[in-house]
Amino acid sequence: MANENNKVITLMCERSADVNDLLDADGKIKSVDGLHAVKLPCSGMVQPIMIETALKQGAAGVIVCGCQIGDCYYREGNKMIRERLLGERVPTLKKATDRRRILALWLSRPQKERFIAEAGEFVKFVQGLPAPEPAAAPAAKPAPAAAKPAADAGPKTEAAKKAEATPEKKEPAAVVVDADGKVDSTKTVKPASEDSNDKDPKIEVEVAPIPEGRGPLEESSGDK
Amino acid sequence: MSAYEQLIKSGNKFFLVLEDLTNKIMTSKYNPLYYHGALPQFYLWVLFLSGLLLFAYYIPTVDNAYLSKGIINAWTSVEYINDKIPFGAVVRGIHRYAGDAMVITILLHAIRVWFTDRYRQYRWLQWFSGIVLFVMVLFIGQTGYYLVWDERSLALTRMTVYALEGVPLIGPGLKSWFLNGDTISNYTMSNYLFIHIGLSFSLLFGLWIHYVRMTRPVMTPPPAINYVLMALVLVFVFMFPITSGKMATLNGTPPTGFEMDWFFLAPYALMNVVPSVLVYWLIVVGITVGLCLLPMPWAFLIKEPPVEAAEVVLTKCVGCNLCYLDCPYQAIEMVPAPANSRFKLLATVMPYRCSGCGVCVGACAFDAIDLPDLPDANVLAQVKQIMEAK
Ligand code: HEM
Ligand code: SF4
Ligand code: SF4
Numbered sequence: 001m002a003n004e005n006n007k008v009i010t011l012m013c014e015r016s017a018d019v020n021d022l023l024d025a026d027g028k029i030k031s032v033d034g035l036h037a038v039k040l041p042c043s044g045m046v047q048p049i050m051i052e053t054a055l056k057q058g059a060a061g062v063i064v065c066g067c068q069i070g071d072c073y074y075r076e077g078n079k080m081i082r083e084r085l086l087g088e089r090v091p092t093l094k095k096a097t098d099r100r101r102i103l104a105l106w107l108s109r110p111q112k113e114r115f116i117a118e119a120g121e122f123v124k125f126v127q128g129l130p131a132p133e134p135a136a137a138p139a140a141k142p143a144p145a146a147a148k149p150a151a152d153a154g155p156k157t158e159a160a161k162k163a164e165a166t167p168e169k170k171e172p173a174a175v176v177v178d179a180d181g182k183v184d185s186t187k188t189v190k191p192a193s194e195d196s197n198d199k200d201p202k203i204e205v206e207v208a209p210i211p212e213g214r215g216p217l218e219e220s221s222g223d224k
Numbered sequence: 225m226s227a228y229e230q231l232i233k234s235g236n237k238f239f240l241v242l243e244d245l246t247n248k249i250m251t252s253k254y255n256p257l258y259y260h261g262a263l264p265q266f267y268l269w270v271l272f273l274s275g276l277l278l279f280a281y282y283i284p285t286v287d288n289a290y291l292s293k294g295i296i297n298a299w300t301s302v303e304y305i306n307d308k309i310p311f312g313a314v315v316r317g318i319h320r321y322a323g324d325a326m327v328i329t330i331l332l333h334a335i336r337v338w339f340t341d342r343y344r345q346y347r348w349l350q351w352f353s354g355i356v357l358f359v360m361v362l363f364i365g366q367t368g369y370y371l372v373w374d375e376r377s378l379a380l381t382r383m384t385v386y387a388l389e390g391v392p393l394i395g396p397g398l399k400s401w402f403l404n405g406d407t408i409s410n411y412t413m414s415n416y417l418f419i420h421i422g423l424s425f426s427l428l429f430g431l432w433i434h435y436v437r438m439t440r441p442v443m444t445p446p447p448a449i450n451y452v453l454m455a456l457v458l459v460f461v462f463m464f465p466i467t468s469g470k471m472a473t474l475n476g477t478p479p480t481g482f483e484m485d486w487f488f489l490a491p492y493a494l495m496n497v498v499p500s501v502l503v504y505w506l507i508v509v510g511i512t513v514g515l516c517l518l519p520m521p522w523a524f525l526i527k528e529p530p531v532e533a534a535e536v537v538l539t540k541c542v543g544c545n546l547c548y549l550d551c552p553y554q555a556i557e558m559v560p561a562p563a564n565s566r567f568k569l570l571a572t573v574m575p576y577r578c579s580g581c582g583v584c585v586g587a588c589a590f591d592a593i594d595l596p597d598l599p600d601a602n603v604l605a606q607v608k609q610i611m612e613a614k
Contacts, residue, residue, distance in 0.1 A: 007610060007611060009611075026609075026610070026613060027610055028610075038603055040582060040598065040603065041580060041582050041595070041597075041598065042581040042582055044550075044552075044581060044582060044583035045581065045582030045586045045598075045603075046586050047585065047586050047588070047600060049589070050600065050603055050604060053604055053607065054611070058611055059607075068247060068252045069252050069253075070253070070258030070259075071243065071258055073342065073581075074553075074579055074581035075438065075552040076439070076552040077552065080550055080583055080587070081586060090546060090589070091546070091587070091588075091589040106252075108247075110240055110241065111244070
């Protein structure tokens with residue numbers, strides 16, 4: 001399990017920092033060990049639950065990368081996910097989500113170098129974090145090794161060992177939201193506000209009265 | 225890749241580099257290029273306000289037949305505003321230069337949306353209404369120059385009448401509409417004022433069309449940018465004060481030339497060089513229509529599959545409104561849910577408005593809306609694949 005704890009997944013807008021020439025067919029970013037990318041049309045498509053799922057499956061960290069705030073091709077996508085990460089817009093991250101493992105970068109197309117620098121630093125940082133509690137990482141499923149006859153049997157395992165060897169120490173919340181292509185470390189991704197339900201973001205749904213009195217929220221949220 | 229695509233691509237690169245630079249100097253929060261649509265909107269408010277103040281003292285008449293001491297007409301009222309009213313010259317200057325600034329910022333806005341490929345497909349209405357707005361703004365600016373009623377106004381009036389008369393079939397009608405009669409009279413002046421102000425207010429209607437498919441259009445720059453925009457205008461107001469030409473006289477020899485203003489009067493320069501009025505209209509109408517059609521599917525000039533609109537999973541949608549609130553293109557409508565549903569509302573996507581951005585996917589906590597191209601399940605599968613690969 002700890003073996004898988006070295007991967008960092010970037011949920012990445014295809015119009016933001018252009019890493020195409022560093023990306024292999026399996027979504028691995030070649031220049032940083034353990035860094036992977038999944039491309040989306042817009043960072044606004046990122047659901048907080050995607051981040052949570054990646055962490056649950058054992059990712060050491062998740063990076064959300066969108067364009068410069070103000071320059072979203074779709075006008076508002078990056079603002080939306082930014083607000084969701086900051087807990088200002090529903091759906092938000094669950095309270096229990098380890099926010100140290102999430103990084104948001106807002107970088108324009110030519111800012112590849114910057115992406116690599118920031119992401120590399122973050123990868124090192126999260127790999128140094130103590131492994132998440134077992135309960136949070138049901139990565140027990142045996143990985144079908146044949147499923148990916150990938151060319152990426154690189155030296156990743158070393159990084160994993162490093163992660164294992166890290167001493168238990170509590171880091172301060174280190175997740176940063178980058179507003180100008182400059183890391184703004186004063187702005188951490190804060191937990192969803194106190195009143196928000198841990199299971200579900202507070203979402204108001206207008207529901208027709210149901211005789212059995214069963215609410216829709218429990219039911220619909222169960223299927224994720 | 226076609227030459228056109230190449231052009232757009234290098235244009236895009238130009239803006240990316242420029243914006244990178246402006247971001248470094250001003251940070252993205254104060255980067256004026258990120259408020260490209262809000263800049264002309266700001267100047268429009270300035271124009272409305274300064275125009276209102278000018279309107280208070282402006283008198284739309286051409287009377288000078290009995291030119292003597294106390295004559296009052298458009299020209300003298302403008303002089304009065306300029307010389308006698310406290311800050312009159314400043315307000316007049318602001319009105320003039322804010323107009324010029326509006327043209328510049330509209331061009332910047334239009335070129336940016338064009339070069340960054342933000343003008344076609346689901347955005348065609350914004351582009352189309354934008355061109356109409358721009359033509360209206362140019363015409364409003366021209367009518368502003370008629371209102372001063374100096375020799376330039378007279379020359380412009382004569383040229384306009386000549387051009388309108390030359391339109392086949394409806395020419396004479398256009399002429400008498402424009403002059404509000406057969407000859408230049410006091411009625412002409414009140415018509416000018418009506419066109420100038422009436423069209424200005426019609427801009428608001430045009431802007432409504434321009435904005436109707438955008439959620440929360442960015443119309444107001446941060447105050448700091450507004451101050452700078454205003455300061456720029458004031459610099460010109462004080463460095464290059466506005467003056468009128470000589471008062472127009474209807475019974476003297478007509479003026480043969482005038483001082484050019486390239487922001488608004490460029491069509492008159494064109495009129496001077498074309499062989500006939502008909503050619504002039506063909507060029508003017510041709511350019512306008514051509515620009516309007518630029519985003520149309522058969523003129524895309526860019527080969528690309530059409531946008532695949534987001535789709536709602538009817539059985540999963542609980543009608544929570546979140547996608548509707550977050551969609552940047554007003555593409556989602558909440559309709560009453562079918563009778564057998566437990567919920568009151570159901571999200572529906574208007575495919576012709578949808579950009580395929582997936583913001584609604586990010587907004588939905590119920591997994592009920594998806595892009596056919598890239599469902600969220602697909603994203604999760606990719607994540608899983610990466611996690612499971614060794
Ligand atoms: C009266 C002048 C104009 C004003 C005040 C104006 C204002 C705006 C504003 C505020 C936006 C919203 C920007 C955003 O929030 O993303 C916008 C969008 C847009 N405008 Fe204009 N505009 C004007 C003229 C034009 C012209 C001349 C064109 C081009 C021919 C144009 C094309 C567009 C397009 C295509 C968009 C959509 C951009 C996008 O979806 O990202 N506009 N305009
Ligand atoms: S966010 Fe999802 S559940 Fe809510 S209205 Fe939209 S599609 Fe339906
Ligand atoms: S993909 Fe969704 S959010 Fe984006 S324009 Fe279409 S309906 Fe709106």
